[in-house]
Each structure stands twice: as C-alpha cells, then as structure tokens.
Amino acid sequence: MKRFLGFVVKEFYHIFRDYRTLLILFGMPAVQLLLFGYVITNEIKDARIAILDQSKDEVTRKISEKVLSSGYFLLDKNLNSSKEIEQVFRNGNVKLVLIFGADFSKNLDKTGKAKVQIIGDASDPNTANMLVNYIQGILSNYLISLNAEKAPMQITPEVRMMYNGQMKGVYMFVPGLMAMLLMLISALMTSLSITREKELGTMELLLVSPLKPIQIIIGKVFPYVFLAFLDACIIIILGNTVFGVPVVGSVALLLLESLLFICMALSLGILISTTTSSQQIAMMLSLVALMLPTILLSGFIFPVENMPLILQWLCYFMPPKYFITIIKSIMLQGNGFRYIVFETGILVGFTLLFILLSVKKFKVRLS
Amino acid sequence: MFSILVDHIEKHFTRVKALNDISFTVDKGELFGFIGPDGAGKTTLFRILTTLLIPDHGKALVNGLDVVKDFRKIRQDIGYMPGKFSLYSDLTVEENLNFYATVFGTTVAENYDLIRDIYSQIEPFKKRMAGKLSGGMKQKLALSCALIHKPSVLILDEPTTGVDAVSRLEFWEMLKRLKNSGISIVVATPYMDEASLCDRVALIQNGKIMAISPPSEVIKTYPRQLFSIKSDDIFSLLNDLRQIPQMHTVFAFGQSAHISFKQEPLTENFLYEYLCKKGHSNIKISHIQATIEDCFMDLMIKPQ
The missing domain is CATH 3.40.1710.10 (abc type-2 transporter like domain)
Structure with a gap:
C-alpha cells in the first residue's frame, strides 16, 4: 500500500509541475463550454x-x-x-x-x-x-x-416542448460536452502519462521494481479520476450558472454516473497506452479515434436515429452515446436510476472490458 | 554460489542476432566488466539479467533464481542503472530518491549508510530538479537510486558515458567501495581505461564474448610485439604505415600509432627510413607493453 501511495504522490508531482497539463485539465472545459454555449447555437435570433x-x-x-x-x-x-x-x-x-x-x-x-x-x-x-x-x-x-x-371549424394544435421549454441549444451541448471533455481528458491524459514513461526510459526502472502491473495502472489512473471528476463538477456548475441548464434529477446520481464514465475513459486511455510506445501516437489515437466518434457518433450533435443503418450500429459501440443518454435523462428529465440501468450496465461492461484487456496487454518486460 | 550464472544465452531480434552463445559467471562480491563497442550486445545482455527481456535460448540465473521464471523475486534483489538517464527530471533529487525507496518498500533513512558516500556529494542540491543536474551528478543520483533498496547485485549499463574524467574516477572509487561491502557488480563501459579497474573483464563484440580474464592477464595474452610511433602528422602517418604489407594492425591511440606485424617485426631502423622517405619529421618509435585496448583491437580483427 505504501508503494502504491508513493507512486500516486509522484503522479501528482508530475501533473502539478507541468503547467500545460494543468491548463488543458482545467482551462479546456471552461473554454470549450463557453465556446460551444455561445458560438454554436441552433437558435435563430435576428x-x-x-x-x-x-x-x-x-x-x-x-x-x-x-x-x-x-x-x-x-x-x-x-x-x-x-x-x-x-x-x-x-x-x-x-x-x-x-x-x-x-x-x-x-x-x-x-x-x-x-x-x-x-x-x-x-x-x-x-x-x-x-x-x-x-x-x-x-x-x-x-x-x-x-x-x-x-369559419366555425378549426384545429388548434397546442404545442408544449417537454424538458426544454424554450428549445435551448445549450441543453443539448452541456451533456454532449461533458461526455466529450471527460473522454478526452481522461483518455488522453492517462495514455500520455504512461507512454511518457516509456519514452523517457523510466518505465524500464519501474518494471525492474517490485511494483505490480495493476499497481502501476491504478496508480496512473487514480490522480486523473480525481481531476476529471473536478472537471465534471466545473461543467455542471458552469452550465447551470452561465447557461441556466438545470439538474432536474439527483445531483448525486449524476456525479456517480460521471465517475463511472470517467473510469471507463481512463481504462480506455490505459488500453491505448499499452499498445503504443510513443506519446505522439498515443495522442493521435486519443484525439482522432476518440474525439470524432464522440462528437459525431454519440448523438451529441446529430441524432443517431437519422443515420444510415451501418453508422447506427457503429454508434452502439460508442460509450459516450450511453453516457449522453444518461446525463440527459438525469439532468433534463429528472429520471431516477431505474430508467438508466441499461446504459449504466453497458458503461460498467465497457470499463471492465478495457481494464481486463489492459492488464492482459500490460507488458511486465520490454518489447 | 555464483551471483550471476549465464549459460549459452542467445537472443535474436527481427533482423540481427544480438547475443550469440554467451556464457559467464560472476562471483559474489566481484566487480565484473563488459567492454565492447556500441551495438555489441551489452544492453541486451543486461536487460536479460534484469528480467526485462527473455532469452531465446539458454539459461540465466541471478542469485540462483531464473530470470524468466522467478523474475519477481529477482526484481527485489537487483539494482539497475540503465544506459540512458532514467530518473524523473521534473522531480527533485530528494523526491526521486524517496520515490525509489518507497517503491522498493524501504526508506532513505533505513539504508542511508549504503549510499552516504555517494549521496552526500549531491545532497547540497537535493531541492534541485533532477533534470537540471550535471552529467556526473545525474549518474551519482541514479546510482543512489539503484542502491537505495540494498540490492545484492548491481547492474550498471555504461554508467560513466558522457561524464567528465574526474567524476568518472570518483564513480569508480565508489564502485570499489560497494564491491568491498559484498555487492556483486556487473558494469558495461566503452572506456578501456576503466576495464583495468575491474576484477575480471569480458570483451564482447557482435554479440559474442571473445575473452574473459582479469585485466592483467588480458594484457599477457597479447600475442605480438607492439610498437608506438609518433610523428608530426598523425593522419598521413597512419596512412603510410598501412601501406606496408607486413603490417598486422595499425591503430590510432591519441597522438600516436600502435602497430603490430603479421610475422617477424620489421626493424626500427627500417621503419624510420621508410617514414623519412615519406616526408615525416620528429619520428619517435618505441617498443611498448600492450594495453587492454590493444588486446581488444587485436581480438576484434581476429575473425577476419
């Protein structure tokens, strides 16, 4: 346990001494949210x-x-x-x-x-x-x-838009952004931090030490769970105060589901890093392979139902899709846990799968 | 029991044979050196000993434990210093040391005696980031980190490469002291002068060990007569000497050329006249004792 703690402390040193990482970690959520919230809007005004x-x-x-x-x-x-x-x-x-x-x-x-x-x-x-x-x-x-x-005869439709009475676009962007940012930060940061050790050669010494693979992996993930969770809170608070996006359902449930999603993204990041050996490749993989599907194939911007059948099938393999469904369900509809059991189950499944694969693929030796 | 026993090890990479039938033993408390050029296979061999690579054939035991089967136990017992500086440059000297101590389940205070000689030299800079240390200090820190868990075997891959002459000397002083405290040390170096400080050296080239013996005996095995020649223009001196058909080896050693002959040596007079004719001035010819480097050079050309 002491070894593990020592490792985690070291990870925190790395993070807090690298101002670029910090900037990405805490600057990006705020900037992205404001950008998406103000610039990209589907509402027509003037x-x-x-x-x-x-x-x-x-x-x-x-x-x-x-x-x-x-x-x-x-x-x-x-x-x-x-x-x-x-x-x-x-x-x-x-x-x-x-x-x-x-x-x-x-x-x-x-x-x-x-x-x-x-x-x-x-x-x-x-x-x-x-x-x-x-x-x-x-x-x-x-x-x-x-x-x-x-004329005496007429049909008057009375329209009421549930859960988003004013049809605000932000209601759509906040859940989507949350999925995107948590995915990006968690997966990118962990995959980078492991490949960096490989590149610098410090992994060689870690391997020769008595640390077990699971200790190294969890030690790497642990600080980021913390930080990504902070990010989730920032997004929810900003969304609420700046854009008035409510959290109708239980805040605790929302946070728990976010935590689950963070763990999923982190384990995916580790999986990426176990299969690559350079920071560049890890970054490209995280950005291209995670960003685009998260934005395009998750129902974030484009509704899944309107896609061609093949893409719809692809969407079912995108974890963010389920997370977005979950957040919308809790934040906007105020649903309880029993409405999102299925999606939660799928996220748990993805997480376990990724962790299993990474522990299996983690090399206790070089090459 | 041997600290290290390596028995007919081979290792292939996709295109090259990195290690070819390597066998040797290291006694407890021995300082064992590997000497060879870059790409000779030293790092591959060390990675096998530190359980980072698996050999294709053969067996390697560290403290009687198999490097493949018992790799976890071995990792507790060895101290390893990779060829490349592998500490965290964004952590301070102190934090690096503390980190490796905790990872190995010990504390700096517990084993401070072992590293005192080395660490006390960099202790004044303990708040400095490891990345900002000089080459010599980095190596001292890396050695401290490799020693902090009291390993019984120390494996050092070119620890003095890129370090100034004074620091190199200090570093070897420390190794001697560690050896005297009972730690077995295997060290690779490209510097021939360091070889003579080892108990035994192995000359390695192209993945093959060409000779293993104490440095003094390596010199005795040198089979030829050796001459050192100096002149004002070392470059054309080498060229002119190589033109002589009776030459076996002609190598540059600093500002002089070391030469040996295939059969009977030519007389010094003959050489002198030959070089005068070629227009050399300040010619000095002397009969010398072979150094380890001469022996190594001689072994290197043997296969051809």
Whole structure:
C-alpha cells in the first residue's frame, strides 16, 4: 500500500509541475463550454430578411409586421423588383426573401387563395430550413386568426416542448460536452502519462521494481479520476450558472454516473497506452479515434436515429452515446436510476472490458 | 554460489542476432566488466539479467533464481542503472530518491549508510530538479537510486558515458567501495581505461564474448610485439604505415600509432627510413607493453 501511495504522490508531482497539463485539465472545459454555449447555437435570433411586396396592401403589411415582430427576423431591405433578389443573396447579409404576389389581399378575398413565395439561402441548409419553418408557422397562425372570424371549424394544435421549454441549444451541448471533455481528458491524459514513461526510459526502472502491473495502472489512473471528476463538477456548475441548464434529477446520481464514465475513459486511455510506445501516437489515437466518434457518433450533435443503418450500429459501440443518454435523462428529465440501468450496465461492461484487456496487454518486460 | 550464472544465452531480434552463445559467471562480491563497442550486445545482455527481456535460448540465473521464471523475486534483489538517464527530471533529487525507496518498500533513512558516500556529494542540491543536474551528478543520483533498496547485485549499463574524467574516477572509487561491502557488480563501459579497474573483464563484440580474464592477464595474452610511433602528422602517418604489407594492425591511440606485424617485426631502423622517405619529421618509435585496448583491437580483427 505504501508503494502504491508513493507512486500516486509522484503522479501528482508530475501533473502539478507541468503547467500545460494543468491548463488543458482545467482551462479546456471552461473554454470549450463557453465556446460551444455561445458560438454554436441552433437558435435563430435576428436573422436578416428582405421583403418584396408586390401588392402593398393591408394584409401583406400585417403579415410583414407579424414576421418582423416575432423576434426571429430583422428587415434588411425592402425590395422593389425581383431582379434584386439574386443580388441581396449574393451580398450575403440576407438569409431569406419573402415575396408577396400582386393583388394579394384582393385574391385572398375573392378566391380565398393568395400566393406568397419564400426563398431561402440554402448554402447553409439547416438555417434555411429553420427560417422557412418559422415563416410558415407565422403565416399559418395568421391564417388561423383570419379564419377564426369566419369559419366555425378549426384545429388548434397546442404545442408544449417537454424538458426544454424554450428549445435551448445549450441543453443539448452541456451533456454532449461533458461526455466529450471527460473522454478526452481522461483518455488522453492517462495514455500520455504512461507512454511518457516509456519514452523517457523510466518505465524500464519501474518494471525492474517490485511494483505490480495493476499497481502501476491504478496508480496512473487514480490522480486523473480525481481531476476529471473536478472537471465534471466545473461543467455542471458552469452550465447551470452561465447557461441556466438545470439538474432536474439527483445531483448525486449524476456525479456517480460521471465517475463511472470517467473510469471507463481512463481504462480506455490505459488500453491505448499499452499498445503504443510513443506519446505522439498515443495522442493521435486519443484525439482522432476518440474525439470524432464522440462528437459525431454519440448523438451529441446529430441524432443517431437519422443515420444510415451501418453508422447506427457503429454508434452502439460508442460509450459516450450511453453516457449522453444518461446525463440527459438525469439532468433534463429528472429520471431516477431505474430508467438508466441499461446504459449504466453497458458503461460498467465497457470499463471492465478495457481494464481486463489492459492488464492482459500490460507488458511486465520490454518489447 | 555464483551471483550471476549465464549459460549459452542467445537472443535474436527481427533482423540481427544480438547475443550469440554467451556464457559467464560472476562471483559474489566481484566487480565484473563488459567492454565492447556500441551495438555489441551489452544492453541486451543486461536487460536479460534484469528480467526485462527473455532469452531465446539458454539459461540465466541471478542469485540462483531464473530470470524468466522467478523474475519477481529477482526484481527485489537487483539494482539497475540503465544506459540512458532514467530518473524523473521534473522531480527533485530528494523526491526521486524517496520515490525509489518507497517503491522498493524501504526508506532513505533505513539504508542511508549504503549510499552516504555517494549521496552526500549531491545532497547540497537535493531541492534541485533532477533534470537540471550535471552529467556526473545525474549518474551519482541514479546510482543512489539503484542502491537505495540494498540490492545484492548491481547492474550498471555504461554508467560513466558522457561524464567528465574526474567524476568518472570518483564513480569508480565508489564502485570499489560497494564491491568491498559484498555487492556483486556487473558494469558495461566503452572506456578501456576503466576495464583495468575491474576484477575480471569480458570483451564482447557482435554479440559474442571473445575473452574473459582479469585485466592483467588480458594484457599477457597479447600475442605480438607492439610498437608506438609518433610523428608530426598523425593522419598521413597512419596512412603510410598501412601501406606496408607486413603490417598486422595499425591503430590510432591519441597522438600516436600502435602497430603490430603479421610475422617477424620489421626493424626500427627500417621503419624510420621508410617514414623519412615519406616526408615525416620528429619520428619517435618505441617498443611498448600492450594495453587492454590493444588486446581488444587485436581480438576484434581476429575473425577476419
């Protein structure tokens, strides 16, 4: 036990004397969270649009007013002819052009039909799609309010978005970021710290010492469990105070699950380091092999259900996918443990598998 | 019982045969030296002795324990200093020493007597990071760390490479003292002058041991007459001497050339005239005793 403690103390020396490691450990979570939270957002606010009103009557004015007062859109320019449309898109300020046909109000009164054209800038398809949907929503609302005076029959959908009433993007990013950062920090840091000993030749002396492989492995992991756990807390606190992401469910459960995920990531990092001998390769492996799948194949940004079948299958082998499900379930839905038993079980399985493999692959000799 | 017994060991790497039929023994309390150029196989051999590598053939025992089967027990008993500086440069001198002490389940205080001579020299710098020590001090620290658990066998891979002459001398003084306290020491060195400080030396080249004997006897086995020649231009001197067909070996030794002949030696007069003709000045020719290095050079060319 004393040997093990001595080893852990040494590891802490390494970490606290390397300011770059410290910076990565504690700077990265904060910076990433703020970046993701502020910069990458799926919400539409003040999108600039242009309006080409060919009839200029009461109805089109009312609709324009509704659109512009919705808070989503800002009028960039009133166009006078269809020739200008191409130009405003090319200038790049305008994301969408709304065109009312001639005699809009007259047609509406006479035939009950009027034409409005929505042209979106689909060089950014997601945004274009969303803007068009918003406008359509505003139009149909207006139509309903018109009909309310005339027709007795109507269907009024009453929409309520559960767990994220305001459809905030941060709600999605905080769980995803937590998975990504914990994965990155834990796996990267441990794999680096073991391969560094190999590179510096100190592993040779550790091997010749009476330390057992399991002592070396756990000694390496132990400090990082601690530090990564601190990171998890930082993310939760920042998410809550800066972005108002709530923890509806049990905080203790959330922290325990985070701890489990950290252990999983750490054991993966050790597995990586047992198979590589240089810090460079370990870093590349951790970054490329862990980062991309964590971001792309975990449901962090892109929903798993919409992927091609093969990728969906691949997703089932990505531990972060389960962790993200777990955090969302606890943080946003406030679910208890029995709703996440399956995911927890899978994470435990991954952890045991990785530890088993690393202890097996750990070489008690050189080469 | 021998401290180390190596019996017909062989080790291959993918392309090269690193060790070829190596056998030797080291007595308890003996200071045993391995001398050979880089790539001779010294480090591979030492890694087998320290249980870090497994030999392809043959058997090696350390304190009667098999390096393959009983590797855990052996690791408690040996002190090892790898060729490359292998301490933590971001830890202080004191922290390094404490770390190795704890890892081996002991404390610095417990075995301080053993390392006092060595450690007292670097103790004034104990708060300094190990990475910022000079070459000689690094080696002293590494030796202290290798000794802190009171090993019965000490295995040192080129401990004095890259260390200044004074520190080298001090280092060997310490080894002698350790040897006198009963520790068996196996040491590799590329420096021939250090060989004469060992009890016995093994000359190793291309993975083969070419001779094992006490340094004084190695010199006696030198089979030829040896001459040292000096002139103002050592470079062309070597070239001109190599042109003589009767030459066996012509090697540069500092500022002089050591030469030996295939059969009967040529007379000093003949050499003198020959070199004068070639335009050399300040020629000095003397008959000398072979050093270990001469013996080694002689053994090296034997296979050809």
